[in-house]
Amino acid sequence: MNLHDIEERIKILCPFIKEIVVTIENGHPFAFIYPNFQTLKSAHIINIESEIRWYGVELYNLEVEESQKVRGYFISIHPLPKTESGKFDTTAIQELSNKTIQTSEDEPSDNLYQTIKSYLCTMSDAVILPSSHLELDLGLDSLNYVELFVFVEHSYGVKIDEKIFSNIMHMEELYEYIKEHKEYITPTKIEWEDILKEEDDEKLIFSPFIMFTYKTVLLPLFKLFFRLEVKGVENIPVSSCIIAPTHQSMLDGFLIEATLPYSILKNTFFLAFKQVFGTVFFNPIAKYGQSILIDANINLKESMLHASMPLKQKKNLVIFPEGARTRDRELLEFRPFFAMLSKTHNVPIVPVIIDGSFEALPSGKIFPRPKKVKLTYLKPIYPDDMTYAELTNLVKSTIKDAM
Known part of the structure; x- marks a missing residue:
């Protein structure tokens, strides 16, 4: 395994990495990264770790075999240590993640x-x-x-x-x-509830005929190609709710679209990342598919208010709590935004298990495979008196226990 080749490839994929040293930790490649803060500032990137992970490390991982995948990384806010000769000091670099954190500095007293x-x-x-x-x-x-x-x-x-x-x-x-x-x-x-209840100038665009067309085309196609099996649709409330699926592949939003009863689908909006669904290929689908696009680095508050609109209007919202597709079938960390929306608008959350889409369309692949896919809509979870963290953890544990 050529570690230098790994370093060079990741730097090519992600222009926001200034220095990178890959070592072997516990038998797998591990990356120590110093970001290019000037380039990040120029691009107005404020979610640095996410940018480096998904558009650097994980993009590289999609290209290589299991043994060559980078299994972890450490992002340093300081340049990586070098020897007197100017070469990277591998020993000092490997100690970075265990370095004692400074606990005091002179600071303003005002x-x-x-x-x-x-x-x-x-x-x-x-x-x-x-x-x-x-x-x-x-x-x-x-x-x-x-x-x-x-x-x-x-x-x-x-x-x-x-x-x-x-x-x-x-x-x-x-x-x-x-x-x-x-x-x-x-x-x-x-208070978050005050923020999410603020008025939003944007308007929701309903496309009932197009949503009906998507469902009419996709459902029989998925049943034939993926031998699609759907359970628990009766668990979806007739009232406003949040639908919270696991996220395994690019197929997932379309699977939800195909399997929701039309009476629910026509009143349902999908939260998606602009970086993916704002592209030339997907933008027409998003524009006429009742999608709400958000950008993690631009207009965050406005995006969150827009995401809140369907629930304000007693409609439904599909939001993937993991915020990204799993790369190994394991559940990612659940982000609490869906729980905040649930408590703010006092609507239940319907957890959904999507099983098989990981094999049907793995990350990095363009053409799907005829693998069996199952969707299970679990019983709704009501916010009641839970904190955001408690509600987030309950939804995740409910999904995990039912998988």
Whole structure:
């Protein structure tokens, strides 16, 4: 196995990687990565880990055999260590992931810095220092960003969008930007339910005839080609709900579309990533297929409000809790946005198990295979008094127990 070839291929696939060293850990390739922060800023990327994982490491993994796949990675906010001769210091690099985290730095003592830090403490358990990177050190994600933007606007009168934020993703940079532009200092408590209930200027586009056509064509085709088996459709409420399927392949949204009863399908919208369904090939399908496209790096709050609209109008929303397709059939981490929507609008969640689409259309393949596919709609789960985390975990465990 040529580790240098792996490094070069991943760098070609992902322009946001400046340095990469691949070593062998527990018998498998493991990548140490230093991002190209300047390129990331220029492209206004604020979900750095996701960009590197899915459009670098995982794209590479799709191309190679199991033994050559990168099984893990570590993203460093500092350049990778080198020897005096200028070569990468492999020994020092391998120690990066075990390096003791710095616990103190000189920091501003003024009220502004302390209120920002206090708020970030509600979103991250990590030690917060002036040099902390808000994503790579503190672990903030898209949902945290939206919450942070709203907090900053309400508390300091400063508007921050993704374009601005991509250039101030260190604690000290965020503080300096707010300090320069603030109008007042009034720390304000932010509630997700208030955010998601805000009005949205966008309108939902209903396409009942096209949805009927999709279903009419796809259902018999899938039954013939995939020997499609469907169970539990009777578990879908007649009232508004969130449909939460597992995600194994590009077929999954179409499988849901084909198997929902038309009376439900015509009132159902699908949440999808713009990076995939905003492309030339898929955009016409999304545009006329009652899809709501979101971009993880642009207009996050507006996208979330738009995703909330079907539920506000007592319709249904299909959202994949994993947020991405599994690469090994194992469930990915469930992101809590679907649980937030469920609690905000007090609607049940219908978990769905999709089994077989992983084999029918593996990631990276274009043409499907005639493998058997099963869909099982489980009984609805109501939000009741659960927290977002409790509801998220319950949906995942319910799916896992039924698989």
